[in-house]
Amino acid sequence: MRRSYLAKVLLSLLGLVVLVELASYATTRLVVRDSVADNARRELLRGGEVFAQLMQARAEQLSLSVQVLTDDFGFKEAVALADEGTLRSALENHAARIEADIALVTNLDGELVASTHALAPESREHLARRTDVSGRASAHSSLMIDGRPYQFVVSAVRAPEPIGVAGLGFEIDNQLTRDLKRLTGLDISFVSLDAGDERYLSGTLAEEAREPLLQKLREQQPAPEQVVTSDDTMTLLLPVAQEPTSMAAVLQVPLEQVMAPFDRLNGQLLWVVFGFSLLAAALAFLLARSVTRPVRALADVARRMASGYYDTQVPVTSRDELGELAQGFTKMQTAISEREQQILYQAQHDRLTGLVNRSQLFPEMESVIERAKWTESRFALLVIDVDNFTRVNDALSPEIGDQVLAEVARRLAAETDTDDIAARLGSDEFALVLWEADTERAVSAAETLLARFADDIHLEDLNLGVDLNIGLVVYPDHGAEPETLLRRANLALGQARLSQQRITVYQAGWDERHLRRLALFGEFRQALEEDQISLNYQPKLWLDGSGHRGAEALVRWHHPELGSINPEEFVAVAESTGQIGLLTRWVLKAAIKDAAPWPDDTSLAVNLSALDLLDDDLPDYIDQCLREAGMSAGRLCLEITESAIMREADKSLNNLERLRELGLSLSIDDFGTGYSSLSQLKKLPVSELKIDKSFILNLDRSEDDQLIVRSTIELGHTLGLQITAEGVESQAIEALLEAYGCDRVQGFYYSRPVPLAEFLEWLNDNHRMKAHAR
Amino acid sequence: MFPIKAGLCALGLLLPALSLAAELTVEVRGPEGQALEHAVAALLSEADDSDRPEAVMDQRDRQFAPYVLAVRTNTLVRFPNSDDIRHHVYSFSPAKRFELRLYHGSTAEPVLFDQAGKVSLGCNIHDAMLGYIYVVDSQWYDVSDSDGRAVLADIPAGDYDLQIQHPRLAEPLVQRISLAADDTLNETIELEALGPDPRAREPESDLQRLFDR
Numbered sequence: 001m002r003r004s005y006l007a008k009v010l011l012s013l014l015g016l017v018v019l020v021e022l023a024s025y026a027t028t029r030l031v032v033r034d035s036v037a038d039n040a041r042r043e044l045l046r047g048g049e050v051f052a053q054l055m056q057a058r059a060e061q062l063s064l065s066v067q068v069l070t071d072d073f074g075f076k077e078a079v080a081l082a083d084e085g086t087l088r089s090a091l092e093n094h095a096a097r098i099e100a101d102i103a104l105v106t107n108l109d110g111e112l113v114a115s116t117h118a119l120a121p122e123s124r125e126h127l128a129r130r131t132d133v134s135g136r137a138s139a140h141s142s143l144m145i146d147g148r149p150y151q152f153v154v155s156a157v158r159a160p161e162p163i164g165v166a167g168l169g170f171e172i173d174n175q176l177t178r179d180l181k182r183l184t185g186l187d188i189s190f191v192s193l194d195a196g197d198e199r200y201l202s203g204t205l206a207e208e209a210r211e212p213l214l215q216k217l218r219e220q221q222p223a224p225e226q227v228v229t230s231d232d233t234m235t236l237l238l239p240v241a242q243e244p245t246s247m248a249a250v251l252q253v254p255l256e257q258v259m260a261p262f263d264r265l266n267g268q269l270l271w272v273v274f275g276f277s278l279l280a281a282a283l284a285f286l287l288a289r290s291v292t293r294p295v296r297a298l299a300d301v302a303r304r305m306a307s308g309y310y311d312t313q314v315p316v317t318s319r320d321e322l323g324e325l326a327q328g329f330t331k332m333q334t335a336i337s338e339r340e341q342q343i344l345y346q347a348q349h350d351r352l353t354g355l356v357n358r359s360q361l362f363p364e365m366e367s368v369i370e371r372a373k374w375t376e377s378r379f380a381l382l383v384i385d386v387d388n389f390t391r392v393n394d395a396l397s398p399e400i401g402d403q404v405l406a407e408v409a410r411r412l413a414a415e416t417d418t419d420d421i422a423a424r425l426g427s428d429e430f431a432l433v434l435w436e437a438d439t440e441r442a443v444s445a446a447e448t449l450l451a452r453f454a455d456d457i458h459l460e461d462l463n464l465g466v467d468l469n470i471g472l473v474v475y476p477d478h479g480a481e482p483e484t485l486l487r488r489a490n491l492a493l494g495q496a497r498l499s500q501q502r503i504t505v506y507q508a509g510w511d512e513r514h515l516r517r518l519a520l521f522g523e524f525r526q527a528l529e530e531d532q533i534s535l536n537y538q539p540k541l542w543l544d545g546s547g548h549r550g551a552e553a554l555v556r557w558h559h560p561e562l563g564s565i566n567p568e569e570f571v572a573v574a575e576s577t578g579q580i581g582l583l584t585r586w587v588l589k590a591a592i593k594d595a596a597p598w599p600d601d602t603s604l605a606v607n608l609s610a611l612d613l614l615d616d617d618l619p620d621y622i623d624q625c626l627r628e629a630g631m632s633a634g635r636l637c638l639e640i641t642e643s644a645i646m647r648e649a650d651k652s653l654n655n656l657e658r659l660r661e662l663g664l665s666l667s668i669d670d671f672g673t674g675y676s677s678l679s680q681l682k683k684l685p686v687s688e689l690k691i692d693k694s695f696i697l698n699l700d701r702s703e704d705d706q707l708i709v710r711s712t713i714e715l716g717h718t719l720g721l722q723i724t725a726e727g728v729e730s731q732a733i734e735a736l737l738e739a740y741g742c743d744r745v746q747g748f749y750y751s752r753p754v755p756l757a758e759f760l761e762w763l764n765d766n767h768r769m770k771a772h773a774r
Numbered sequence: 775m776f777p778i779k780a781g782l783c784a785l786g787l788l789l790p791a792l793s794l795a796a797e798l799t800v801e802v803r804g805p806e807g808q809a810l811e812h813a814v815a816a817l818l819s820e821a822d823d824s825d826r827p828e829a830v831m832d833q834r835d836r837q838f839a840p841y842v843l844a845v846r847t848n849t850l851v852r853f854p855n856s857d858d859i860r861h862h863v864y865s866f867s868p869a870k871r872f873e874l875r876l877y878h879g880s881t882a883e884p885v886l887f888d889q890a891g892k893v894s895l896g897c898n899i900h901d902a903m904l905g906y907i908y909v910v911d912s913q914w915y916d917v918s919d920s921d922g923r924a925v926l927a928d929i930p931a932g933d934y935d936l937q938i939q940h941p942r943l944a945e946p947l948v949q950r951i952s953l954a955a956d957d958t959l960n961e962t963i964e965l966e967a968l969g970p971d972p973r974a975r976e977p978e979s980d981l982q983r984l985f986d987r
Binding site: 081160 | 864865866871894895896897898901903904972
């Protein structure tokens with residue numbers, strides 16, 4: 001990633017530089033080449049001008065010189081006399097003065113009179129044609145004399161009429177071309193251009209280059225006064241003479257020489273390209289590093305943040321965007337850290353009360369346990385609920401409920417030391433961890449706590465008395481795991497709630513029982529289907545001598561692994577799991593079916609749970625069962641415990657009436673353990689009270705019980721109720737009951753609960769027994 | 775004036791002929807028929823030894839005056855200088871070579887022109903000065919005026935060579951002419967192949983000249 005970014009930057013920067021450099025190189029090359037070529041062309045043209053000027057200067061010099069000569073009186077005289085010797089000496093003298101290469105005099109007919117050189121006849125002839133000055137002062141021309149090129153100027157000799165012509169000439173020789181080359185920097189050649197007789201006359205070209213030039217001129221025949229560019233040279237051809245042979249000056253610039261500075265520039269440009277590329281690479285590297293380094297640092301910071309560290313120093317201090325980003329990172333760390341703290345706090349604490357919440361309690365307890373292990377200390381866990389809190393909530397308002405909870409939490413928190421923990425487990429459930437507390441200290445602490453709640457809670461214009469139930473466990477006595485401790489404390493709390501004991505310490509075995517119940521939850525329905533549950537019947541006798549008998553159907557669960565299970569236990573399980581209706585209906589159906597064939601004076605009693613009383617469909621179901629079995633409703637008695645009927649008295653009244661209307665009788669079971677009032681008792685459509693066996697078992701030895709039982713029987717009779725005593729285990733008790741006027745008895749003295757078959761046997765025997773009693 | 779004088783002089787010589795003198799008017803014209811001034815018309819005759827009056831070739835305003843002068847052979851010509859500068863008059867003509875070195879006023883000796891022919895006069899100091907003295911072997915000669923007319927009078931009847939000369943004419947033109955007594959003859963001479971006027975300088979510049987190859 002980093003490398004690829006570097007590569008990207010490098011590539012783009014380098015590419016850009018190379019591109020720009022190449023473009024500028026190409027442009028420069030083009031421009032320079034053009035300009036160099038242009039310069040060369042201009043130089044050549046200027047050279048041409050210089051050449052022309054030089055030639056003109058020489059011509060003027062010649063012209064002036066020849067005029068001086070012809071204006072000389074003596075010379076005129078010599079010409080007039082046509083004295084050849086004198087003339088020749090005069091010409092030589094004058095030519096020497098101006099370093100002319102040739103001087104001559106002709107007469108007006110062009111015939112040579114005198115000359116510094118002996119001339120070939122054809123040159124004379126040619127000269128004769130060139131000396132017609134006809135009135136002009138002088139005339140200039142370039143011409144070939146005896147095969148040599150000359151700049152030649154003629155002038156009339158006037159005395160004062162023309163009497164002859166004088167001519168002076170400079171040879172166009174290597175000296176001239178050397179001067180021209182010195183002035184113009186050009187190679188200059190004079191060539192004769194006569195077709196088929198091209199000759200190199202003079203010039204600065206090296207010997208070996210002369211023939212190729214002629215060759216080229218032959219082939220190309222370049223236009224005069226035009227710059228011609230060929231592969232290796234630029235050429236300017238300037239015609240010098242046409243007669244008698246065509247002659248031209250050829251000015252040349254070797255392209256190699258022209259391009260030499262350009263080649264140098266070329267090399268320099270390449271170095272510049274190379275240098276800039278290097279620079280760009282370095283720059284790209286630095287640039288990329290200036291980005292990748294902070295980015296990497298930021299990535300490290302981000303990784304650390306991901307791992308939960310928010311205090312990393314961001315090592316980027318630049319003032320650019322990356323610096324801003326780094327600042328952003330720093331702020332983000334703080335913000336995330338704060339927010340995490342907040343979220344963590346919210347996750348660990350209850351919003352309403354600010355106490356540690358349930359999920360946080362476990363880790364807290366774990367650390368407390370760890371600490372206790374190391375220090376071999378004890379600590380206590382108290383699970384607390386607010387007694388009848390739902391009533392507060394329902395009767396007043398959830399807002400007030402919340403205020404109550406907050407106050408409770410406040411008071412709990414006030415009880416905690418630094419090492420203690422106060423937590424809210426759920427709606428009105430709290431927990432306290434008291435460090436270094438054994439059972440005794442914990443209980444006393446709990447009592448202190450209760451004492452705190454002796455004062456009402458003041459809410460605006462409301463005073464509420466609040467009672468707490470406290471379940472208490474001690475580590476390690478009651479468990480070593482947080483879950484275990486909490487569960488057991490909860491069990492103790494449940495027990496405290498049930499027993500109205502307020503503070504309950506967990507007792508060994510509760511948890512196991514509880515766990516077994518939990519295990520039974522899942523198996524109950526299966527047990528019903530697999531006939532693990534059966535009915536036993538405990539006989540019930542009438543003491544009025546009517547010979548009536550009856551049986552209370554008692555449910556039994558024979559678990560394939562656990563063996564017989566206490567009915568109280570699994571009924572409680574069924575109640576707590578909402579399966580009680582299922583059980584009740586099964587029992588009703590089975591018992592009615594069993595009892596239907598019994599003799600008419602044999603009644604059947606079935607227990608109902610408190611929850612059954614709330615089942616509006618139950619009366620119809622019972623009616624249906626009776627009809628199906630063909631049993632009269634009068635033979636069926638439904639027993640309901642006193643506590644159950646008191647708890648749901650108002651709600652269940654309607655259903656009780658309906659049952660009664662079916663014609664069956666209702667009985668209050670376990671009478672004496674609940675807290676029923678006489679007025680309630682009077683309202684209920686019951687016909688029987690069953691005195692709890694705890695009053696009967698020791699009846700013959702306890703006078704208190706005798707008092708209670710006797711007055712209960714009397715009370716019941718006063719209210720028009722039949723009285724049944726349970727738990728009759730001896731003849732003495734039976735005698736007492738009979739004496740008190742108890743209507744029916746039930747107990748081991750007569751029979752324990754037995755399967756149907758045994759009960760049927762008992763019925764027959766009892767028949768005999770009854771006969772015997774009579 | 776001179777020709778009349780000359781004519782009078784010649785009269786006595788021709789007496790034996792007893793004939794009356796004739797007069798010849800020569801009209802000289804150019805190729806286009808224009809009147810040609812400065813033409814010298816002369817009837818060639820034997821030389822005589824009669825006195826010749828001095829002729830004058832003046833110099834005024836850096837010019838010879840007259841431009842063309844005709845004299846009989848063996849005439850002395852004076853070269854007075856009317857300018858206030860010096861002149862150096864010379865001639866390299868075969869008919870008469872002479873040189874009058876830098877002189878002023880009338881200080882120069884008269885020059886004897888003893889040979890017939892054309893004498894070109896120049897000034898060594900002033901190149902633009904050009905004059906001609908035509909020396910003729912003749913008793914009857916004249917220089918044409920601006921109308922191109924030259925008048926020859928008192929000519930005895932006879933056959934003559936009429937010679938016409940002019941600065942623009944390279945060679946003298948000679949024409950045979952017959953004159954009867956008391957003749958008054960008008961002869962028109964047309965000159966062809968005239969050269970350029972030697973006085974006329976070319977107007978072109980030096981530069982043009984240089985490159986006029």
